[in-house]
Amino acid sequence: MASGAAAADLWYAMTHPRPLPDWWQLALVLVGAAIANRVKVYVRVRSSRNGTTWSEVPVLIGLAFLPHGWVVLGAAAGIAIVKIMARAAPHRSVYSVAKEVLTASTASLVLTLVGSWMPTDTVAATIVPVALAYLAMALVDDLVFIPVIAIASRTTIAQVARKDLSGRLVAHAFRLATIIYVIEVLASGASPLLLGFVPLLIACLHLWHSRQLRTSEERHSWRELAKTTEELSSVELTQVLHVAASQGARVFSSDEVEIDLTASGIDRVVRARGSEVVYDGPGPRRFDGVSAITAELETSDHSYRAGMLVLGFHGRVKLNEFEQYKLKTFAAALCTAIRNATAYAELQRLNEENAYDAAHDPLTGLANRRELYERAGEHFPGRPADGVVALLLIDLNHFKEVNDTLGHAAGDAVLREVARRLADAATPGDLVARLGGDEFAVLLVNLPTPALATHRAKSMLSTLEESVTVEGMQITVEAAGGIALAAGSGGVNELMRRADIAMYQAKRAGQQTATYAHSQDTADVSRLALGGELHRAVAEHEFVVDFQPIVDLGSGEVVSAEALARWHHPEHGYLTPMEFLQTVERSGRLQDFADAVLDQALDASDQWREAGFDLPVAVNVSPRSLLDPRFPETVLGRLRRHAVPADRLIFELAETLTLSQLDVVGRALTELSEAGVRLALDDFGTGVTPLSVLSHIPVHQLKIDREFVGAVQTSSEAAAVIRSTVDLARSLHLAVIADGVESEPQRHALWSLGCVAGQGHLFARPMSAARLLATLQRGTAGRPGALASSLHDGAAVVRMSRRRSGGSGRSALPHLPA
Template identity: 30%
Template sequence: MARPRAVPRSPQLAWLITVALSAMALSLSVVTVAAVPRPFGEWSLALLYLVLYWAADVTVLRIEVRRQVFAVSLAEVPLLLGLFFLPPLTVVLVRLVAAALGQAWQRVSPVKACFNVAACAAGTALAGLVVRAQDPNPVAVEPASWLLLAAAVTLKELTVLAAVIGVVNLVQGRMSRGDLIRTVVSCLLVAEINVVIGLIVVLVLHATPWGLTLLAGLGVVFVMAYRAYAMFLRQHKSLSELYDLTQAVSEGGRDGTVMDVLLSRTRKLLRAEYATLWLPASGRYPEVLLSARTDYRGLLDAPGTPDLLRAKAMETGQTVAVGPKLPDEHLLPTLREKRTKGAVVVPLRSGDVIIGTLEVAGRLGDRAHFGPDDVRLLETVAAHASVAVENSRLVDRLRFDAQHDALTGLPNRRRILNALDEAIKVQTPEDVVAVLLFDVARLRQVNESLGHGAGDKLLAEFARRLRELAPPAALVGRIGGNEFAVTVRTAGAEEAVGLAAKIRESVQGRKAFGALSIDVDCVVGVAVHPDHGADSATLLQHADVATYAAKIRHSSVQLFSATLESRSARRVGLAGDLRRALDEGQLQVYFQPKVNLRDRRLVGVECLSRWNHPVHGPVAPQDFVAVAEHTGQLGRLTEVVLREGLRRAREWEDAGREFPVSVNLSPRTLVDPAFPSRVAAVLGEYAVDPGLLTLEITEGGVVGDPDRALATLRALRDLGVRLSVDDFGTGFSSLGYLRRLPVQEVKIDRTFVEGMATDPGDLAIVRTIVDMSRHFGLSVVAEGVESELTLGLLEEIGCDVGQGFLFSRPLPYERLDAWYAAQMQAEPTPAGEVRWLRAVP
């Protein structure tokens, strides 16, 4: 069972043992005076021994053996000499004064100084009493006297040891048995070595006083050798610790503890009270100010150096070293506020750029100060620290880049998936984890017309708006391309859909590119856990399916459902089938009549593609048109419809019936400069008058890239082809924008026509479009005419042409002929013209 950790007590308890030791020293001195006939000796010799005692107290030799450091004091040597040459009371007094001077020189605290002086006095008094009581006139040449002196010195050492162990146990808690044995053995070993040295000195001096010269020479040699050894030892130790520091910093960089390792190792290497690392704010990195302190296990945000030194190092780019005999000694007064006696501040460099500072402050030791060697050592450490900090930031940057989008700085797909997994793990029954997937509209048109730089600006602007509008607890990321995801906790799927609609409405707006403004718009797909997927990948996939459905259905927000997934999977399989269908002519072209509303005369047909899949049956046009657009087959599909329409126009003209045909164009077709030449070639191939061909374009396709679209439209106009703006009113362009377009016709979107009989707002929109189109000299076609009431309103406001189920659904060529023949049998009007009143289902 582990022993409970000792609880430190007040150092003032040491006074108890100090008083006891003082009383012991006094009583032993009194006994010595009574027992020894001559207690005092010559004061000149006593003064010499005072100097020896003092020198021995303030000189501590540190010897390292196999990484173990031994502190050796020579205090036993002058004690043995004093016991041999001086009376006991003189030895006690000299030892007392020397100990007091040594403690004052080393600036030891009063409690510790008094204890040390009392312990030395008590031990010395006991040793003197033993020697003089046994042999008042010891003769060093006799072995018995050697043993007596050795025993006295050993007894003194044991007395001091007992006092030290007692005060440690009293103040800091009980010492372990291992620590106790190691302390006693090492101290007695050093004491016995000093006894042997002291006896040798006594023998030499007893033989001849001239032996003092030999001892002095030996001492000089010993001092020089020790200084060389100490210098070598310091250098070796510094190199070893520096190597250990670099290794520890290298390993700390792998697990993110580089700051802790660097500062703690630097503080120990420089034997400083503080080691501080300061890195100013840079880019996405905030300011870092961390310090390791001797009495604190972690890191602090309080430096040991004043800001003035740091600012000077950053300004000059040079090391600032403050201390006695250091270059910046004049700055010592600035350290008073920090109550430290020295500091060294070294700039950290990355190439020619200063990225921060590494600092140490307060050299440990009462009389120790930082020196030039310490400055050079810290500069070496700073060089390694600069590399470590840069590597740490590089690793951090690589980790950041691996999980974030480079353009927007938002989390990428990997980070979003990880965050979703984490959110799912801690999900509560009261909420759901929702994924809102935003698909930015018209990015391709911006890239093709203005360049990818403009597209990047559009994405960055959308990311900024999305980040500002998303809830604080939501995670906003870029999945890829023009897709952005928002992951958030909501109360349910309905709340998630409402949040998506609110964000979409707020994120919309215009983005200026020079003189051109682009409308920022998007659609949103929503999927929630656990209803729509059990893991992050499935949730994101289903949100993508919902987003695609929103684009196809022209809706703003779409919640995922199982029917969408089956339809999406079906589209994937349709890609290859559509290519074969185009190659083998499986697609059909249907024709929907366009009727003049004033006289009900057939004025043309719109060509619409239809596909009856051999396995799946009829495929919705929006499905295979979307597949064609995403697989690059839309151009072939458009050409198939165009050829079939012109072929039928040629046949009708040969039969004496001149019916204009209309063909829809995609926005991508308008940016193809070769398209007008292909149209001219097909017109020439079937010998059809260009005036019988109307090409319908969406206003969004023109607004997305007006310059390139206008060039294509003008080329088509020059061929004599009629141009029509389809689905007008659903985009963001104004009617005045029509003045720039070389078009002859406007088709009002069916959503306004269908609602005009019941919604005054839709009626007002249709009326405005008709009036403005007349002002510009354009004919107007109304789509979605399905009721007599709607037909009457269109006639009233002066609309020119209508098409819809009231007249006929789209028909194949053979049924169109039958429908036309049936209408020809209708009763003619007073003007002799046919009225088309019967719809064909």
């Protein structure tokens, strides 16, 4: 197009010859074009700085007085010289020269055509052609320049055309007025002094336009920065990085933007070209060196560094002071957004881990009892419309022999393999759970018919028949399963109870599986009847507490008492915990029962203390109570209400707990222990290994099971167990209590083995709190508080303090000297 315009201009010059201009006139045009091209109002677009120039002024003035062809040639030569001196890229130089030739030729053509029919004796003869030529020149310049800017900035032509439109129109008006003024002065032959203020006017106009454009650019830039910063307020890290990378190129007019998180320990680089994210993955960065401008992503106090923000340019670029401040502001906002998103992601990860841990067994990864109850509860109170729900309860036969023979590591390996096989055999939608120890459960859902539950149960149990290899040994796993269909009432607890009954029926019958049948639930008829009376029993205070004293075996003095619950049933008389405790635990009334027993035990302790006998009281606690997160606070509240010191309360926990149960109740026991409440491990030696128990819960006392106490005189194995228990307790600073002391020979044997305390019928049977107080006051052989004679003389007595212990020891019971 430029070549065509130049050729047309040359043809016209040849057909309408005019005298050649003087060399100095051409030199003025050339120099004027060069200077006008250098004086620009710059706007950064990607890697280049573009802007509006004053090239119209020298070109139009030259066209008014000189041959048009020579003016076009001089203007093109001036711009070419400027580009060569600036070492501009060849394609940009060619573009600038071609644009100048095109606009100058257009102005020349308009001047020629309009001047040919305009009258020569009027003022309009100069103003109108020049004005039209200027408008055509500006229009052609915009038609050529605006699309290029739109492509480079990845915006629309309309957006570029509207940008600073008012400022550009004012600048065009001033330039046109300047051109007309200079032409009129030169044409009239007036004094050249009238042109003296023209450079000053042009300089002022240039400064005004530059300031206006800069202000507009800064205002627009701050709006873009504020908009981008607002979009960064996300808690999702990927969204933050993608927004920052894609919007950063628009905010800073860069060719590419990279965000490198390597400094924060994350091998991740996000790269955007324009508004599109083109890469998100591991490093290294692409832009580096002279073509990149970097900014550290770190907090103002340098306490946190997220990485590096890189603005990539295809050419050499230098940011001005405003752009540097804007980059620093953007980097700070991005760093804060990355830090917030990272912290939120970590918090979310921890929440997900905690939620997963709370719902899954740590050993096998299966769902735990809580998750099973929640999932099963979704199918109650009514059955789902799309199928039958059943519960398969699985218990491994003789699994204790694996632990006793090969150790718990081998037992854990077997449990993990069993869990894997059950999970693989489950149908999608079913839930496989480990309830604790060697007990598993499978919730079967969406069964078309009840009969399919038995088929599915046998299929799952058959996967356990293949032997398991542990430490080079082939171990055969045998299991029994109980199946129960979801009942119309009773909820999850009733479903679990029925599956439990069916499972034990399978064990007793030597079968692989058994299905719950109501007609065979005869053993539980009386228990069900008792369950219906629990509400009345709690309301009518039918649960009473008797107390059996615990005696110092050496001195015969009472050192504490154990609370033993009884149900004073109006028809069945006194029922022991063995007869009703399981019913209470499964009824949902366990908390009411435990509160009633604890209140009576604390009342008794308070009565004894007022009478001068400051005796700790031991209360049996159910593991189900410890599963309630409110249990510790409930206990401590009752201690405060009864004004009983925390170290006067001892909770007895059966050692027959499984390790998985110990993991669950350990947190509650630790909280109580830190408050001062002590823990006695009951039935010691009959459950899991002692070291496993002692490493899971804060134990203060060990109670030797009555089975070993009864055989201490006749069995060397029983004596060895007691001796080893005493040695273990002494090394851990624990007290040892023997349960079931029935005779004086047993007392002497236990004393000789190092056992310091005991309870049993030798000293007293369980009795009411008032009767025990009377017994203490009466004493033996004139010794209040003693229930047996001393085994040593007075000088050697190690007396048991009945006062509140002020030390930090784990037990108020003394230990024999080594």
